[in-house]
Amino acid sequence: xxxxxxxxxxxxxxxxxxxxxxxxxxxxxxxxxxxxxxxxxxxxxxxxxxxxxxxxxxxxxxxxxxxxxxxxxxxxxxxxxxxxxxxxxxxxxxxxxxxxxxxxxxxxxxxxxxxxxxxxxxxxxxxxxxxxxxxxxxxxxxxxxxxxxxxxxxxxxxxxxxxxxxxxxxxxxxxxxxxxxxxxxxxxxxxxxxxxxxxxxxxxxxxxxxxxxxxxxxxxxxxxxxxxxxxxxxxxxxxxxxxxxxxxxxxxxxxxxxxxxxxxxxxxxxxxxxxxxxxxxxxxxxxxxxxxxxxxxxxxxxxxxxxxxxxxxxxxxxxxxxxxxxxxxxxxxxxxxxxxxxxxxxxxxxxxxxxxxxxxxxxxxxxxxxxxxxxxxxxxxxxxxxxxxxxxxxxxxxxxxxxxxxxxxxxxxxxxxxxxxxx
Numbered sequence: 001x002x003x004x005x006x007x008x009x010x011x012x013x014x015x016x017x018x019x020x021x022x023x024x025x026x027x028x029x030x031x032x033x034x035x036x037x038x039x040x041x042x043x044x045x046x047x048x049x050x051x052x053x054x055x056x057x058x059x060x061x062x063x064x065x066x067x068x069x070x071x072x073x074x075x076x077x078x079x080x081x082x083x084x085x086x087x088x089x090x091x092x093x094x095x096x097x098x099x100x101x102x103x104x105x106x107x108x109x110x111x112x113x114x115x116x117x118x119x120x121x122x123x124x125x126x127x128x129x130x131x132x133x134x135x136x137x138x139x140x141x142x143x144x145x146x147x148x149x150x151x152x153x154x155x156x157x158x159x160x161x162x163x164x165x166x167x168x169x170x171x172x173x174x175x176x177x178x179x180x181x182x183x184x185x186x187x188x189x190x191x192x193x194x195x196x197x198x199x200x201x202x203x204x205x206x207x208x209x210x211x212x213x214x215x216x217x218x219x220x221x222x223x224x225x226x227x228x229x230x231x232x233x234x235x236x237x238x239x240x241x242x243x244x245x246x247x248x249x250x251x252x253x254x255x256x257x258x259x260x261x262x263x264x265x266x267x268x269x270x271x272x273x274x275x276x277x278x279x280x281x282x283x284x285x286x287x288x289x290x291x292x293x294x295x296x297x298x299x300x301x302x303x304x305x306x307x308x309x310x311x312x313x314x315x316x317x318x319x320x321x322x323x324x325x326x327x328x329x330x331x332x333x334x335x336x337x338x339x340x341x342x343x344x345x346x347x348x349x350x351x352x353x354x355x356x357x358x359x360x361x362x363x364x365x366x367x368x369x370x371x372x373x374x375x376x377x378x379x380x381x382x383x384x385x386x387x388x389x390x391x392x393x394x395x396x397x398x399x400x401x402x403x404x405x406x407x408x409x410x411x412x413x414x415x416x417x418x419x420x421x422x423x
Contacts (some may be wrong), residue, residue, distance in 0.1 A: 027278050028312050036282055041278045046270045049089045054265055055114065068333075072116040072223030073097075076147065077213055078122045078138050080288040082276035083268040084228030085141070088120070089283055091226070091268075092145040099146030115224070120147040121216050123209055125154045126189070129169055141285075150216060155185035157208050157396045165217035168218070188394050193267060195393035197213035199297035199387045203244065205340050207383075211398050214342075217262040225264045232306060234274035235320035240302040246382040248346035248354070251327040271311070272317055338380040340387070345380040357387075375403050 016037040018025045024034040034042060055067035074097055078084045091097060095111060097118030103397045120142035129355060135151050142149040148170070156162050159181065159391035189208075190328045195199050217225050230239075234254070241250045268276060375395075379387065 017171060018060055027282070029275055039278070040282055040323050041273065043086070043275065044090060044094070047267060048094070050270050051096070051265070054263075066111060069112060069116075070114055070223055071346070072221050073117040074224050074226055075213075075217050075222040076118060076120045076142075076226045077228065078120050078142065081139055081228065082123070082132050082273065082280045082287040083230040084287045085251065085269065085287045086271065086276045086279045086283075087226065087228040087267045088141065088145065089279075089285055091118070097147070104186065118147050119220055119222065121150045121152065122259065123152055123154060123212050125205065126186075126193075133166070136288060146188050152212055152216060153182070153186075154205065154212070155189045156183065156400070157212055158185040158188050158394075160397050162212075162215050163370070165218060165252070165376040166219040170345065173289050189260075193225060193395045195391040196387060197389060200388075202297050202299045203382075203386050208396065210342070211396065214262070215398075222262060225262050227264060227266045228268045228276075229266045230271050230276050231317050231321050232310065233318045234269055236299070236302045236306045238320055238324045239306065240299045243298050243302070244382045245385060246341075246343075246380070248331070249329070249341075249343040249380065251329040252343060254324055254327065269321070272314075274310075302386055336378065336406050337402060338383050339375065339378050339399045339406070341380065342402065343380060344347070345378065375399075378403050378406055 016025055017023065018038055020038045021035060023035040023038075026036050027039045028036050029039070031040070032042070052065060052067050055070060056065065074091075076084070076088055076091070078088065095113055097115045097320050098113040120138070122135060122138050139149045151168065152162070152166075159165070191215070193204065196204060213225060237253070238250065241247065243255070246253075261405065262280075271279075279285075279286065306320075331344050331346075333344075335346075337343065338345045361376070376384070
């Protein structure tokens with residue numbers, strides 16, 4: 001038999017000591033036990049690796065290399081969760097965005113910011129999901145770091161002049177989305193949520209959130225929309241999206257940069273929900289990660305499944321996100337967009353739509369039935385499932401506008417358009 005191979009002895013750390021510096025350990029992350037300074041350095045390293053790569057234009061960046069200055073401003077989406085609060089604190093701590101009146105002298109070690117200016121936006125949902133005083137706390141957290149705070153309500157998805165009002169109020173120095181039609185818009189949103197099944201409401205609200213963030217970003221001179229979505233949330237969304245039939249366009253939701261004019265960057269995608277919560281505890285930040293999704297939909301079931309499985313097997317989230325990062329979009333890139341989720345509509349589902357009635361319900365008359373028949377062929381598989389069995393309710397204007405842009409024009413409409421023209 002061969003002799004046993006000699007190995008180098010590993011340094012022996014006393015129990016309760018940091019695995020990196022030997023100090024007093026306070027935080028346990030997977031197989032690492034770290035003190036507070038080492039833990040903060042570890043989180044900053046991972047956040048910087050996620051941010052510097054896309055901004056530097058390299059897939060394997062040097063995390064110590066600061067990204068170059070970016071055109072335009074940055075828009076940070078604040079939900080109040082641990083991920084968004086950790087991302088906001090990191091960007092402010094590392095001077096990623098500029099503050100009005102601040103001087104940056106390179107000779108004194110002050111590096112210029114990546115974005116000359118930054119905004120923070122929060123989308124407030126109905127009272128059943130909202131937290132008392134959350135908007136005021138987020139405003140204080142944003143303005144104390146030199147950001148301009150913007151708050152919109154979920155019912156503003158029915159406001160066709162949202163972009164103009166945000167832009168005009170921003171020039172005046174005060175940003176508030178309140179308008180005279182707020183109560184009517186809230187009633188429309190309540191009616192829309194009541195018209196779909198309870199299991200479809202979280203998905204519908206997620207599409208409304210994406211549409212509102214896109215509208216606010218379009219109203220501001222921003223080049224990047226920064227989201228604080230953690231790896232845990234991304235793993236939940238991957239499983240839920242696959243179960244809902246969104247697997248064809250799912251790779252587009254996971255890429256860092258989008259093809260739109262405003263690039264979406266998920267800076268906290270390498271942090272788990274536990275790591276983000278521990279970072280907020282170490283920095284003394286107040287977060288609201290306790291809010292849970294209500295109802296028995298696929299997203300709520302997936303959230304509980306991933307949370308339970310991660311407690312027993314911590315590597316679950318990392319395995320899901322690494323597998324999802326290898327997904328490739330197989331479309332040509334010129335597919336028509338779904339009016340609801342604004343993602344490419346997967347081909348080959350016309351036969352399924354012909355067998356499954358989407359909105360043909362007894363008692364629907366006139367324009368509502370015609371509107372449903374025009375919208376039905378344009379929806380993707382997942383959105384068709386979300387709106388299956390929808391009762392009569394007014395859809396958001398962005399859905400109707402997108403559907404009208406894709407609807408073919410008939411000959412009678414062409415003749416009516418040129419009836420008054422001299423030929």
